[in-house]
Amino acid sequence: MAMTEIELETLIRQALPDAEIEISDLRGDGDHYAARVISQQFVGKTRVQQHKMVYDAIKGGMGDALHALALQTGTPT
Amino acid sequence: MSDMKSYIQDEVTNNEVVLFMKGTPVFPQCGFSGQLVQILSHLGVAFKGVNVLESDDLRQGIKDFSDWPTVPQLYVKGEFVGGCDIVSEMFELGELRDYLSEKGISFAN
Numbered sequence: 651m652a653m654t655e656i657e658l659e660t661l662i663r664q665a666l667p668d669a670e671i672e673i674s675d676l677r678g679d680g681d682h683y684a685a686r687v688i689s690q691q692f693v694g695k696t697r698v699q700q701h702k703m704v705y706d707a708i709k710g711g712m713g714d715a716l717h718a719l720a721l722q723t724g725t726p727t
Numbered sequence: 728m729s730d731m732k733s734y735i736q737d738e739v740t741n742n743e744v745v746l747f748m749k750g751t752p753v754f755p756q757c758g759f760s761g762q763l764v765q766i767l768s769h770l771g772v773a774f775k776g777v778n779v780l781e782s783d784d785l786r787q788g789i790k791d792f793s794d795w796p797t798v799p800q801l802y803v804k805g806e807f808v809g810g811c812d813i814v815s816e817m818f819e820l821g822e823l824r825d826y827l828s829e830k831g832i833s834f835a836n
Contacts (some may be wrong), residue, residue, distance in 0.1 A: 677790045697813045698795075705796050712796040718759075 652680030658708070663705030664673045666691055676720070684720040692725045700724075728804040731788035734782040739802040743832055744774035745788045748799040752776040766818045771835025772827065779815050 655673050659722040662671055662685070669689040685704070692700045700723040705712045712719060740747050744767070745751070750756030752764050752774075767774050779786040779798050786798070793800055793807045801808040808814060817823040827834055 696788060697808055697816070699812060701809070702794070722816065 653711060654680060655683070658683060658711075658716070658719075661709065661711070662704060662707045663685060665703065670726070675707070676718075681716065682718045683716065684722075686722045686724075688724050688726055691727055692723055697723065729788075731784050732792060733793045735788055738775070738777060739805045742775040743830075744772055745777060745803055746774050746799055746801045747749075747777045747779055748801070749778070749780050749788045751778050756780060757798075759797075762811055763801060763814055765822070766814065769836065770818075770824065770827070782820060803832060806830075828834065 655675055655692050661674055662669060666687065666689045668691065669687050671688075676684055686702055687700075691703065695703070701704050701721050704721055704723060708716065708719070716724040729832050730826065746752070746753060746760075746763055746767065748757070748760035748763065750760055755761035755764050763795065764776070765828075777785070777789075779789055789800060790796060795807065795810060797810050800810055803826070809817070817826060824834070
């Protein structure tokens with residue numbers, strides 16, 4: 651089971667409406683993505699907390715519908 | 728507390744640096760786990776590798792324990808540091824050395 655880039659972005663956007671999101675499909679198989687997510691909502695949070703917010707946004711998708719999501723998070727500069 | 732939860736709690740309490748991974752440090756069975764083994768080895772940090780592929784209970788148990796969906800997972804002095812992305816990013820930015828020093832973990836390089 652895979653997920654399209656648009657589905658992935660939509661899920662993240664629902665949880666973090668202000669986010670700047672860049673997604674790349676690493677293998678072109680809809681199963682291995684890299685995402686860079688920048689959001690004001692990450693301010694004051696640890697990286698673990700930031701990544702958890704993205705994982706929560708994807709709901710059960712991580713490790714299930716999605717095999718791999720290389721994640722980089724940050725706050726707007 | 729379930730047996731699995733107390734087993735994991737014991738591992739992260741009794742070992743300063745623990746890597747829950749797929750495969751073993753000598754023979755990682757996943758690229759992400761292998762990457763963290765390389766980083767820890769490069770720094771010369773002594774760590775214990777726990778192979779989650781040895782049991783389905785452990786594989787699920789570590790995800791529940793940390794509320795984190797993926798493996799590998801690095802623990803230092805009982806604290807969850809992160810998975811492959813976070814630890815790699817910390818290493819690349821030079822933050823991992825600072826973090827280990829703050830925690831009083833010795834490393835060779």
